[in-house]
Amino acid sequence: MDTLQRRFPEEIKAAVARYPAGRQASAVISLLYLAQAAYGQLDKDAIDEVASVLEMDPTQVRGVAGFYSLFFERPHGGYVVQYCNDLPCALRGAEDFLPVLEEKLGCKAGETSADGLFTLECVMCLAACDRAPMMQVNLEYFHDLDAATLDGLLAELRARAAEDPPRRAPFGFGPPSEMAGAAPATGANPAGSGPTGQGG
Amino acid sequence: MPEQHVVLRNREIPGLARLDVYVAHGGYAQLKRAVTEMQPAEVIDLVKASGLRGRGGAGFPTGLKWSFVPRDLYPKYIVVNNDESEPGTFKDHEITLENPHQVIEGAAIAAYAVGAETVFIYCRGEFWQEMDVLRAAVAEARAAGHIGPNLHGSGYGVEVQVSPGAGAYICGEETALLSSLEGELGQPRLKPPFPAVAGLYAKPTVVNNTETLANVPAILEHGADWFKSIGTEKSPGTKICCVSGHVERPGNYEIPLGTSWDELLAMAGGVWKGRRLKAVLPAGASAPVLAAEQMPGLALDWESVAATGSILGSASFIVMDETVNMAWVAKKTIAFFKHESCGKCSPCREGTWWLKHLTARIAAGEAGPDDVALVTQVVDQMEGKCFCPLGEFAQSVPRSTIERFAADYAERSAAPAPAAAD
Ligand SMILES: Cc1cc2nc3c(=O)[nH]c(=O)nc-3n(C[C@H](O)[C@H](O)[C@H](O)COP(=O)(O)O)c2cc1C
Numbered sequence: 079m080d081t082l083q084r085r086f087p088e089e090i091k092a093a094v095a096r097y098p099a100g101r102q103a104s105a106v107i108s109l110l111y112l113a114q115a116a117y118g119q120l121d122k123d124a125i126d127e128v129a130s131v132l133e134m135d136p137t138q139v140r141g142v143a144g145f146y147s148l149f150f151e152r153p154h155g156g157y158v159v160q161y162c163n164d165l166p167c168a169l170r171g172a173e174d175f176l177p178v179l180e181e182k183l184g185c186k187a188g189e190t191s192a193d194g195l196f197t198l199e200c201v202m203c204l205a206a207c208d209r210a211p212m213m214q215v216n217l218e219y220f221h222d223l224d225a226a227t228l229d230g231l232l233a234e235l236r237a238r239a240a241e242d243p244p245r246r247a248p249f250g251f252g253p254p255s256e257m258a259g260a261a262p263a264t265g266a267n268p269a270g271s272g273p274t275g276q277g278g
Numbered sequence: 279m280p281e282q283h284v285v286l287r288n289r290e291i292p293g294l295a296r297l298d299v300y301v302a303h304g305g306y307a308q309l310k311r312a313v314t315e316m317q318p319a320e321v322i323d324l325v326k327a328s329g330l331r332g333r334g335g336a337g338f339p340t341g342l343k344w345s346f347v348p349r350d351l352y353p354k355y356i357v358v359n360n361d362e363s364e365p366g367t368f369k370d371h372e373i374t375l376e377n378p379h380q381v382i383e384g385a386a387i388a389a390y391a392v393g394a395e396t397v398f399i400y401c402r403g404e405f406w407q408e409m410d411v412l413r414a415a416v417a418e419a420r421a422a423g424h425i426g427p428n429l430h431g432s433g434y435g436v437e438v439q440v441s442p443g444a445g446a447y448i449c450g451e452e453t454a455l456l457s458s459l460e461g462e463l464g465q466p467r468l469k470p471p472f473p474a475v476a477g478l479y480a481k482p483t484v485v486n487n488t489e490t491l492a493n494v495p496a497i498l499e500h501g502a503d504w505f506k507s508i509g510t511e512k513s514p515g516t517k518i519c520c521v522s523g524h525v526e527r528p529g530n531y532e533i534p535l536g537t538s539w540d541e542l543l544a545m546a547g548g549v550w551k552g553r554r555l556k557a558v559l560p561a562g563a564s565a566p567v568l569a570a571e572q573m574p575g576l577a578l579d580w581e582s583v584a585a586t587g588s589i590l591g592s593a594s595f596i597v598m599d600e601t602v603n604m605a606w607v608a609k610k611t612i613a614f615f616k617h618e619s620c621g622k623c624s625p626c627r628e629g630t631w632w633l634k635h636l637t638a639r640i641a642a643g644e645a646g647p648d649d650v651a652l653v654t655q656v657v658d659q660m661e662g663k664c665f666c667p668l669g670e671f672a673q674s675v676p677r678s679t680i681e682r683f684a685a686d687y688a689e690r691s692a693a694p695a696p697a698a699a700d
Pocket residue numbers: 331332333334335336337338340359360361362363364447448449450451452453485486487488490491666667668
């Protein structure tokens with residue numbers, strides 16, 4: 079299988095080149111992100127290809143994939159919405175806002191929406207507790223959420239998905255601001271630093 | 279004392295994340311001075327003399343850590359711990375996005391000091407945007423000759439790589455981080471050997487927190503005496519305090535160590551909605567809770583907070599007002615640790631499982647008559663028995679909230695809670 083190598087030849091080279099010669103196993107996390115985008119999930123074929131590219135034991139690669147929370151062994155939406163309801167965010171209303179988010183996405187936490195676009199997860203602290211309620215969509219930050227900003231953002235994300243964007247790391251469609259031809263991130267995202275699109 | 283921005287200079291200098299702006303404000307001049315005018319040992323001595331302590335939680339003296347690296351073993355590595363995953367901590371997030379070059383310069387100076395030629399900046403996987411910013415900053419600095427081979431004709435060169443994690447709190451623990459960086463499961467290793475002797479790829483390695491390293495260029499620029507003139511004798515310099523929860527203005531506040539809690543709380547606008555303070559977690563989810571009456575006049579430095587029986591850690595203050603039930607707080611922190619336990623040792627793996635179920639039941643008001651006592655029993659069985667500090671962290675909030683806020687448990691459970699300890 080060479081789905082990964084056909085889709086991301088340059089990215090693989092760049093990831094392996096970050097580490098000393100002979101230490102290519104260090105690139106396993108980077109390659110798993112790429113494989114997750116190329117295959118849509120870290121199934122057996124994806125794991126086997128990562129293992130063969132890095133000359134690793136597939137069992138070890140599967141172990142790594144299972145250990146970390148950003149890797150999916152099952153299908154997931156092109157947008158993975160990771161909503162923080164850890165203690166500091168919960169103190170500022172995150173638990174109350176969750177039902178609003180669930181309703182607008184059309185799925186409960188832990189589920190994927192019927193249109194397959196969104197997978198919603200409740201996650202632990204994302205290092206932005208001063209801007210609760212907050213979430214990441216394909217690892218891009220969206221802060222100070224309320225119903226109105228959420229409506230705008232989701233409309234934009236649905237429109238972009240309809241254009242069938244190329245799959246990108248880490249999850250599928252790539253971070254919202256990074257998708258082909260996309261305008262800079264919405265006003266809900268104050269980070270303001272235009273991503274270069276290299277990701278993990 | 280007002281805020282003082284040694285690291286968060288971005289608050290005064292717009293666009294500091296850009297190389298031209300950083301250089302216009304003295305950026306990379308200290309790295310240049312180090313490699314062209316100073317011996318590596320002089321750099322270590324200067325950082326030692328400054329009294330700089332690690333900002334990642336343990337407060338270990340930075341210069342001393344660097345001096346442990348053996349001279350004659352190569353290659354060596356600097357690893358920047360940018361894993362920032364402790365609930366309530368968001369300082370490295372701001373530093374990396376808004377002042378990335380100061381981290382890169384500090385790490386490169388550390389590399390020169392210990393004789394390393396490679397820096398890895400390990401970022402938690404969720405720092406996808408931070409990684410983009412760091413990679414762009416590294417590329418820009420390298421193209422301009424601030425980092426890279428043969429710096430300023432000195433013969434010394436340093437390369438900086440950005441390496442991703444993938445969502446695991448335990449990878450902030452330095453030996454687990456190194457395992458993760460090597461492509462293994464991010465589980466902690468037995469110490470000794472310490473990373474300084476056998477770290478990444480079994481080579482001498484210094485692991486330092488992002489904020490720690492961002493202080494280093496300023497120490498070179500202004501000197502050890504200047505640094506020691508800020509803060510307290512045992513905790514010199516500034517510390518970025520992350521204030522979250524029930525305050526009017528949550529955010530990062532960089533203050534001289536030793537500043538009082540009252541001043542920090544005032545900077546954050548006080549307790550929100552005019553309510554009364556109930557309790558504070560001073561080091562994220564990992565430290566014993568402090569009751570409101572312990573806070574007035576408390577000096578925020580490692581030694582003063584330790585004297586209360588809690589810890590300063592990386593100074594992540596989760597503020598809770600009078601409406602919060604502490605049994606619910608314990609449930610939330612335990613949900614975190616249960617999720618993040620790496621599974622390597624059984625006291626932590628099994629203990630957090632039991633605590634999760636017990637605290638959830640108590641918080642929901644569905645506790646059986648012995649459940650609070652059972653929490654105490656499980657906590658006793660974890661304390662001092664876990665392979666790494668994560669298990670110890672996990673038990674500190676349930677234990678301390680049962681001790682200090684027994685009434686909150688009694689309110690939620692059928693059983694009479696144990697009497698308060700104080
Ligand atoms: C469970 C656990 C999580 C940790 N998480 C972090 C972290 O996210 N960032 C960090 O810098 N240090 C973290 N540490 C501390 C590191 O092990 C280490 O002490 C630190 O990176 C050393 O850098 P410093 O001396 O500059 O503080 C953690 C420790 C433990 C036990």
